[in-house]
Amino acid sequence: MPVGRAIWSGSVSFGLVNIPVKLYTAVREEPVRFHMLHDQDKVRLQRRMVCPADQKEVHPEHIVKGYEIAPDQYVVVDQRELDAVLPEKSRNIEITDFVDLASIDPLYYDRSYYLLPDKNAGKAYHLLLQAMQTVGKVGIARLVMRNREYLAAIRPLEGVLALSTMHFGDEVVPASELEQKPAAVEVAQRELQAARQLIDSLAGPFDPRQYHDQYKRRLHELVERKARGEQIVTPPPVSGHKGRPVDLVEALEASLARIKGEDPRPRRATKGAPDARSSSRGSRGKSTRR
Amino acid sequence: MNATVNIGRRLLHLTNLDKVLYPQAGFSKAQVLNYYRRVAPVLLPHLRRRPLTLKRYPGGVDQQFFYEKRCPAHRPKWLPTAAVWSKHNGADIRFCLIEEPAALMWVANLASIELHTYLFQAPRVDRPTMIALDLDPGEGCTIVDCARLGLKLHRRLAAMGLEALAKTSGGKGFHMYVPLNSAGATFEQTKTFARDLAQRLEREDPHRVTSNMRRDLRRGRIFVDWSQNDAHKTTVCVYSLRARARPTVSTPLTWAEVQAAVRRGRPEALTFEAWQVAERIEKRGDLFSQVLTVRQKLP
Numbered sequence: 001m002p003v004g005r006a007i008w009s010g011s012v013s014f015g016l017v018n019i020p021v022k023l024y025t026a027v028r029e030e031p032v033r034f035h036m037l038h039d040q041d042k043v044r045l046q047r048r049m050v051c052p053a054d055q056k057e058v059h060p061e062h063i064v065k066g067y068e069i070a071p072d073q074y075v076v077v078d079q080r081e082l083d084a085v086l087p088e089k090s091r092n093i094e095i096t097d098f099v100d101l102a103s104i105d106p107l108y109y110d111r112s113y114y115l116l117p118d119k120n121a122g123k124a125y126h127l128l129l130q131a132m133q134t135v136g137k138v139g140i141a142r143l144v145m146r147n148r149e150y151l152a153a154i155r156p157l158e159g160v161l162a163l164s165t166m167h168f169g170d171e172v173v174p175a176s177e178l179e180q181k182p183a184a185v186e187v188a189q190r191e192l193q194a195a196r197q198l199i200d201s202l203a204g205p206f207d208p209r210q211y212h213d214q215y216k217r218r219l220h221e222l223v224e225r226k227a228r229g230e231q232i233v234t235p236p237p238v239s240g241h242k243g244r245p246v247d248l249v250e251a252l253e254a255s256l257a258r259i260k261g262e263d264p265r266p267r268r269a270t271k272g273a274p275d276a277r278s279s280s281r282g283s284r285g286k287s288t289r290r
Numbered sequence: 291m292n293a294t295v296n297i298g299r300r301l302l303h304l305t306n307l308d309k310v311l312y313p314q315a316g317f318s319k320a321q322v323l324n325y326y327r328r329v330a331p332v333l334l335p336h337l338r339r340r341p342l343t344l345k346r347y348p349g350g351v352d353q354q355f356f357y358e359k360r361c362p363a364h365r366p367k368w369l370p371t372a373a374v375w376s377k378h379n380g381a382d383i384r385f386c387l388i389e390e391p392a393a394l395m396w397v398a399n400l401a402s403i404e405l406h407t408y409l410f411q412a413p414r415v416d417r418p419t420m421i422a423l424d425l426d427p428g429e430g431c432t433i434v435d436c437a438r439l440g441l442k443l444h445r446r447l448a449a450m451g452l453e454a455l456a457k458t459s460g461g462k463g464f465h466m467y468v469p470l471n472s473a474g475a476t477f478e479q480t481k482t483f484a485r486d487l488a489q490r491l492e493r494e495d496p497h498r499v500t501s502n503m504r505r506d507l508r509r510g511r512i513f514v515d516w517s518q519n520d521a522h523k524t525t526v527c528v529y530s531l532r533a534r535a536r537p538t539v540s541t542p543l544t545w546a547e548v549q550a551a552v553r554r555g556r557p558e559a560l561t562f563e564a565w566q567v568a569e570r571i572e573k574r575g576d577l578f579s580q581v582l583t584v585r586q587k588l589p
Contacts, residue, residue, distance in 0.1 A: 052377075070502045071517050072485075244294070245301055248327065248395065251293035255307035255320035258291065 008145050009118060010091030012128070012154070012161075019125050020118035021093070023145075026162060027112050032219040087149040093163075095139040095154060104138065104153060108166045115154065115161040125161070132156045291320075300368065300392035304399050311350045311403065315536045317564070319401065322531060325539075325564040326398045330391045332576035333529040337394075339411040341372045341385030343524045344402035351403065351533040361386035362400070369393055372412035377522070387412065403533045406524040409480075415521055420581055421468040421480045422525050423487070424459070424515040428500075428508030432557045436464035437548050439499065439512050443491065444545060450589050455581050456548055458560050460532035460540040465525070469584040477521050483588055484516035528578045531564060539567040542578035 006022035013019070036045045049058045065082070066074035093115075117125035132139065132155065139154040141163075151166045175181070291307045307320040326333070344358040361371045361384050370389060373382040388394055388405075397405070409418040423443065425436040440456055443466060447454045457465045470480070488501035491514055500511045518525050532538045541562040551559040562570070570577075 070504065245296045246293055248295045248297050248302075251295045251304060251307065252320045252324045252327070254293070255291050255318065256324070258308055 006116075007113075010093060010143070011118075012093045012095065012115065012141070014095040014128070014139065017124055017128070019128060020121040021115045021125070021161075022118050023163065024114045024116060025111075026114050032216060032223070086147050087144045090144045093141045093143040093152065093154075095141045097140040098132075098135070098137040099140055101136075101138045101155060104166075107172055109153070110165045110167055113163045113165075115163050129156050129159075129161055132161075295395075297392035297395055298390070300366070300390075302366070302392055302395055302399070304395070309350070311347060311401065312535070312537050313350055313352060317537045319399075321537070321564070322401075322403060323395060323398045325531060325537070325568060326394050327391070328568040329529050329571055330394050332571050332579075333527075334388070334390070334394065335576075335582055336528050336578065337388040337405065337407060339372070339387060339389075340407040340527075341374050341412055342388055342397065343406040344386070344397060344400060345404035345406055345533070346400055346402045347404075347533050348401045351535070355533065357406075358402070359383050359385060366392075366396060369396065374408075374412070374415055385412075403531050405527045405530040407527040408521075408524055409477075409519065410521065416476060417473065418475055418477055418480045418519060418521075419469070419471050421470065421484055422518050423466045423468075423484055424518055424525065425464040425466070426459075426508075426513040426515055427462050428511045428513060430510045431498075431512055433458065433462050433464055433560045434552055434555055434557050435498075436462075436512050437560060438552045439491065439514075440464050440466055441545070441548060441552060443487065444548075446487070452586055452589070453580065453584055455542065455578055456545065457528050457540055457542045457578060458538075458562065459526060460530065460538045460562075461534060464560075465540070467578075467581050469581045469586060470588070471583065471585045472587055475588060477519060479588055481516065481519040484519045488514035488516040528581070529567065537564040538562065539564055541567050541570070542576070544577060 006024055008023040009021070010023075011018050011020045037043060038045055049063060050056065051058050064076050064078060066076050068074055141152045141154055143150050143152055151168055153164045153166055154161055155164075156162075292303065292305045293307065294301065294303050304323065307318070307323070309319045310316060311319050311322055341359075345355060346358055347353065347355045359376075361369070365371075365386065370387045371384040372387050373384050375381075376383045386393070386397065388397060408415075409420055409422055410416070411419055425439055425443075427433060427436050437456075444454055444456070447468060452468055454466050454468045457467070459465055485501065492499045492501045498511055499514060500507045501514050501516060503513070503515070503517065517523070526532070526540050528540055528542055530540050532540065539562055543560070547559070551557075
């Protein structure tokens with residue numbers, strides 16, 4: 001079922017059991033990719049790092065990493081220092097806890113994978129799979145992949161084990177920290193009833209086949225049309241001069257006259273305006289006005 | 291209401307003149323255009339040969355706005371542009387140049403309430419004509435605190451033999467400009483000079499001044515923003531309207547006015563609206579003209 005090669009191999013352990021496994025991606029994202037070409041001769045362009053001080057190319061061996069602590073002030077870190085803080089290399093996925101699936105909010109999930117048994121692991125793999133199916137729990141585990149440490153949830157899904165990497169607790173912004181939370185509003189029982197009826201009428205099982213990425217489909221269509229040689233043109237913006245030309249001041253005054261009051265100067269007090277002055281007393285007093 | 295108008299020999303189509311762009315103040319697009327029409331004689335010299343970044347508020351000051359660097363393709367044929375290399379796009383961007391009253395009316399008609407300009411004049415994109423220091427009050431500070439620091443900075447610059455001019459940001463901030471108008475200066479020099487000034491002010495009064503952009507360090511302090519002295523940064527042009535609750539303007543100040551406002555502790559004395567600025571100009575002319583004329587060298 002999984003396409004392509006395993007992206008990681010190692011073992012799952014819980015208690016004293018150790019199961020060799022391989023990890024496959026469960027999500028096929030195939031974004032429409034464009035390349036950068038030179039508009040003159042359509043040659044594919046290369047990226048080069050150039051130092052703005054002398055416009056010369058800088059080769060990888062002369063590129064170091066800097067963390068900006070203030071504008072134009074950096075701390076430089078080298079690869080040895082970065083390696084020293086890497087998570088310890090580990091080929092082990094250690095399940096430390098079992099929890100109810102419903103107790104994990106979808107906010108925590110990141111990417112999804114399948115875990116399949118490696119050579120000679122069939123029996124232990126199925127033991128874990130069936131045991132998890134019977135207790136109906138999700139295993140919480142840690143793994144190290146591509147120099148990063150991940151939190152993961154492992155659960156049985158259609159006869160195999162699925163693994164979803166998860167965000168750590170401090171990465172998720174709690175709703176309570178949002179600055180513009182909607183204020184509590186009293187709603188009428190009747191309105192609530194109507195809203196619930198509307199929800200009920202739209203309720204049904206989740207069917208992923210119903211939903212498609214329409215932007216991607218249109219992009220594909222665009223590219224295919226162009227490839228078939230159809231011409232695609234964008235019409236120029238329309239501009240129109242209408243009516244007899246008048247004097248600028250005349251036109252502005254006509255508009256100002258339509259909005260009565262003409263000049264906003266006497267209307268000083270605007271409630272709640274942070275920069276509204278309280279009165280017109282003071283150094284630049286009445287004498288400066290007509 | 292739309293109208294086709296003659297401005298000198300230019301024909302311009304103005305649209306939606308009745309639209310209220312400042313709902314709290316009831317200030318309409320016609321009033322925005324009328325303000326820019328009245329201040330055009332003193333504003334245009336400050337826009338001259340400076341590639342303009344439009345900040346457009348098509349739905350009014352309390353709605354979505356957008357910056358527009360590229361001069362719109364539907365610009366009038368007579369409107370000049372200047373090409374400026376954009377690192378970000380890896381290509382030249384053609385900016386609008388506003389050189390005459392009709393051009394100013396045209397950008398105002400695009401609801402570009404705010405006018406943001408560079409510190410250089412095209413085509414010398416690497417030569418700042420002035421140094422800009424933006425004194426920005428953190429939470430708990432006011433424009434009066436900024437003005438007080440501005441006075442100190444003014445004395446400091448005077449001791450180095452440098453003249454400086456002040457304007458309000460049109461919001462809560464206080465801007466100081468040191469005119470150069472001499473061929474020599476580079477952005478590297480002006481930025482270093484501004485940063486050294488800012489860092490010295492910070493060292494002298496670290497509890498009330500910071501030269502660091504970080505938001506968490508700004509509370510209770512004045513942020514002296516030196517980083518605008520950069521070929522890629524724009525600042526709000528003098529006499530530009532600001533998109534705030536009321537139609538306030540980035541207004542030039544005399545140092546005597548700054549002193550009086552600090553002595554009396556009145557932030558209101560440092561806030562000016564469109565009609566007041568138009569009247570100030572009619573009485574006193576361009577208080578900011580020296581930014582364009584005084585020739586100075588960095589020490």
